[in-house]
Amino acid sequence: MPDFLIGTAIFVLATTALGLLRFIYGPTDADRMMVAQLLGTGSIAALLLVSAVTGLSAATDLAMVIALVAAFGSAAFAKGARDTESGEDA
Amino acid sequence: MIVAGAFDLALAVTVLAVATWCVSVRATFAAVVAFVAFGLLVAVVWVRLAAVDVALTEVAIQGGIVGVLLLGATASLRRYKAAVAERSGATQRLAVAVFCAVVFLALATAVLTLPDPAPTLAPPVAASLLAFGLGNPVTGVLLGYRAIDTLLETVVLLLALIGVWSISPDRSWGGRPLPMHSAGRADALVYFARLLPPVGIVIGVYIVWVGADAPGGKFQGGTILAAMWMLVMMAGLRNPPSVARSGLRLLLVAGPAFFFIVGLAGLAISGGFLAYPAPYAKPIILLIELVLTPSVAVTLGLLVAGPPVRDARQ
Amino acid sequence: MSAATLYGLSAAALVGIGLFGLITHPDPLRKILAFNLLGGGVFLLFGVIARRGAAAGFGGDPVPQAIVITGIIVGFSATALAVALLQRLFEENNRTAPQAEGSMQGAPTVSSHDGDRGGGD
């Protein structure tokens, strides 16, 4: 069981890291804004899986905070980028 | 064991790749995005280093409010792009790269030759934890073992805010920071800013509360509360308050002032600055945490909101 | 190689990366970002030393961990102050030097703040 959990954590982390390529290539800022959302889900899944081996209690608290902050960050990206560029299109 | 090592390796490579991208990418917006991604990933590294308290701080500060701060700065500085100097030449950059490689090698050598067994202060902290009746060693260090650092830290936060405020021109004094929202309507965000803060406030208070016995505490919880406040401001449901309001200033000063008074009381009663009388140590520490939390939250929120501006429209 | 050593080497690399960005980037905002990366590397070094000092039933030495928490908060204060200084500096330069955005020049100084953050309205 532990090896399965950590193995899956590596897999999820690897897919998340691959997904980050999208933010390197863009092409638009809208594509980049998704990064907080992708890392929110990806890092929470990896974190929970890797901590399930040793005990989840502190890791779930951290996962809650990551979920909250990822939500906040995503909203800020979508919102902040609007403010920077929407001079003519608001 | 090998599998866990593979996870660490994959994580380290991802963190370094994101950091490299953050430094090398051309557009500032993309760099800020990369920095937030970096903050979220480094939090997982902290868990692997058995420091969940630090992970909570890292996520809440670097993954959350620093992103908003820098995003706001990107927006307002974009207009001045032309004023920025040229990139340095290739030879110069090569020289800098060599210099940075030397720094890296020196630090790497230091890491590889760290003394073994490593020096540690864990046993005295464990002894003091018993005296304080706390379960979380980091909270024990922050509020008991090295409480004066924490007191000065809250003062530093306050000084930074005074610094930010004093940057504004004289005529703006007593105004409000600029609103965080634009005129464009974003119904989904408004709805979200009504839905999320109640949940976020519960989680923030919970993180403060468990801080005595499990990872958490006032800085982590206070940062979450500040983030929820900022979300409400970004959605345009509330504007930043006027910096001249005396209630606001009282709130800002209350935490550090209370901490300082407790310290002085310790000097009078227990014979040492910030010494807590033994049977009441845990309740006093919890009380300090509870009084500091709103001050920390409001200070962080106002630091991101920026200097006050007196605007004809307000 | 233990996990702590691996992350220690990563931290050293982070310091190098942050330092490079700090020195070579012409844009002051990017310098602030790079400085934060550098700081992140230093904090991680502390974390590695804390991890190696695990004793008394704790996963790591709590003293360096607490110092890192203090450091993150102080680093944030410094970043916020630096950003505010930068904005004011650019604002002042913009007021004295003639700029392409001529429309701002004729306006009363009070309203020259209008576009600063809410550029969209």
Next chain:
Amino acid sequence: MSFALDVLSVVAISAGAFFFLAGTVGLLRFPDTFTRLHALTKADNLGLGLVVLGLLPQVDGALGALKLIVVWLLILSSGATVAQLIARRARLIARSR
């Protein structure tokens, strides 16, 4: 009983990992911002939901299980909001071209 729960965990977590992979493939291969957004905010959220489901038997205590579910609900609600906000933004970018 414990064996059955372990099987449930393995099945759910594997399915979750599959959806993470699907989300990444969509993010990398889909032709425009809207379809990529769709792949990210649906597939990854489902993947996390399945991982959480798989971990529920491994948690002890009702509070721990509740917190795991709160994590998923937070991600779900932020995914829905972010999809709206980014899609609106992407439409503005596309129009201004």
